[in-house]
Structures are given as structure tokens and as C-alpha cells.
Amino acid sequence: MGALAEEAAWGYLQRQGLQLVERNYRVRGGEIDIIARLPSGMLVFVEVRSRASAAYGGAGASVDARKRARILLAARHYLMRFPAEMACRFDVVAIEAGALRWIENAFDAGDG
Template identity: 40%
Template sequence: MTARQPHRSRRNATGKLGEEIATRHFMSEGYRILNRNWRCRSGELDLVAEYEGTIVVIEVRTRTSGGRFGTAAESVDYRKQYRVRSLAEVYLRQNGYAGVPVRFDVAAITLDRFTDEVAEFRHIESAF
């Protein structure tokens, strides 16, 4: 076991918790979740939903309070946006959604570093 594994395992757990929180939130708001963690050779889309006739690709970013690397929303940089858009093209083509309106949202979640309770939840519609 390397020294990095406990950190990676904690980071993975934080990400999974954030995705679960986001899924529950969007379902309570009337979104129909089509896929969670959809994967292809090029990568993964966190959430794909349908809302009022629009396909919504949701990038979920989760951080703990007091982190050193900026906010969850700030972590969705140009490279990440490009990657999500490229993956969404593959998803839409494979699932027959040509011509359906598409929107890219971000769910930015901050968890309390001691309790894992949600300290902040930001839904940024049409983030990119």
C-alpha cells in the first residue's frame, strides 16, 4: 500500500457522496436521471438527465471545506468543459438524441470537512 492510497480513497468517497447528493437534489427538482457515471473509452459523464424536453449534462464537483485547491465550481476549467462537451457528443450520438436541446450544468458541492454534511450546494445552469 502506498502513502497516496488513503488520500485517493478519501477523494473517491467524497466524489461518490457528492454524486449521490446531486442525484437526490435533481430528482427532487423534477429531473429524470437517464444515466449516472456513463462511461466510454474517452471518459465519464457524471450525470445525464432530462428536464422539460432538454438533455442536461451535469458535471458534479465536490470539495471539502477548508481545501487548498479552490472551490468546486472553480475546478471546472476550460479543459474539463471541452472534455465534457466531447463526451456528451458521443453520448448523444449513441443514444439517439440528435436534434434534442442540450444544456451543460455544474453541481458544485462543498462538504463540511468534519461531518460530511452539505455546507453549500450550487446548481449552475448553462454553466458552459
Template identity: 45%
Template sequence: MKGADAEDRAEAHLGTLGRVIVARNYRIPGGEIDLVSREADGTLVFTEVRQRRGARFGSAAESVTARKLTLMQRAALAYLTRELGRDDLPCRLEVLTIDGSAAAGVLAVHPVE
């Protein structure tokens, strides 16, 4: 799988932040969440992982479009309602980027406003 190495690194990084991964590659028609994690306080975090080996076509962060964020929100809402039975739980969206190789590139976490 093309993004599996980047997702593995992202998962390891989120673990160092004290998060527990509760789902990976959660899919619905028209949307996907790469990683769903839970913080110590119970907050769910829906993470899109983006990696770019080079900057020829822009950075990893620049590859996230408004449409992708909309689809991500839709998938997060579906996860809350279908998997947990409610949509009022504390949660947030973020994008984790890796610029460079999956193993050694620069990693950054960007909250989605």
C-alpha cells in the same frame, strides 16, 4: 468510490427539480458525464458533480477547468449519438458544486455557457 456521496446528493437534488436520471457515470475514452437527466419538457441535462470539503485549493466551481468542459462536451455528444442515435436533441451542460461535506455542504448549479 470517492465522489459517490456527492453524486448521490446531486441525484437527489436533481430529482427535487423534477428531473429523471437516465444515466450515471457515462464513460467514453477520455471523458465522463457524472449524471444525465431529463427534464419534463424532454431536455437532456449533462451534469458534472464537483465537491470540495475545504477551500484550501479553491472552491468546487474553481476546480472545473476548460479541458474538463471540453471532455464533458465530447462525452455528451457521444451519449447523444451512441445511445440515442442523433445529435440534434435539446440538451445543455451544467456543473453542480458542493462546497463542504457531501451531506451538508452548500450546493449550487452552474450552467455551462
């Protein structure tokens, strides 16, 4: 289900004009599902979450403090390897019962 959700999320983001930089960027202790660039040049780190229903807070709420910390760790590692001259942000694509919702600026680096 995770791979299908990531494919759906990437298809949607691509239609919104984002350009793929990297998928499934993994480091010890963290991972980022999608790293993409907006037409403005801004770097976007995207977490994809999928749930069968909105029960227990749904897909968006499942990006808790622990998950954010893992994403931030991977993002910091990525930025040390590939410094970005433009700003960056953290988005979440939440898929619940087949409905996709793109949450821009879902959290910031201070949330980890």
C-alpha cells in the same frame, strides 16, 4: 467522497423534477456524472464537483477547460449513439463544505 457527492447531487436534482437517463457515462477520454431530462424534455449533462472548502476557487471553478473538453467528448459520443430531438445543456452541481449549488448552463459546447 465522490460517490457521496453524486448521490447528494442526484437526490437534489430529482427533487427539482429531473428524470434520470444515465449515471457515470464513460467513454475513452471522457465521462459524464449524470445525464438527466428536464420536465420540458431538455437533456442535461451534469458534472458533480465536491470540495471541502471554497479555497483555490472552489468546486465550480474546478471544472476547467480540460475537464469541460472531457465532458464535451463524452456528450458528443452519447448524442451520436442516442440522438436527442430536444436541446441539451451542461450543468454543474458544486458541493462545498456541505452546501450544494446547482449551476445551470455552466458552459456550452463551444467551451471545449
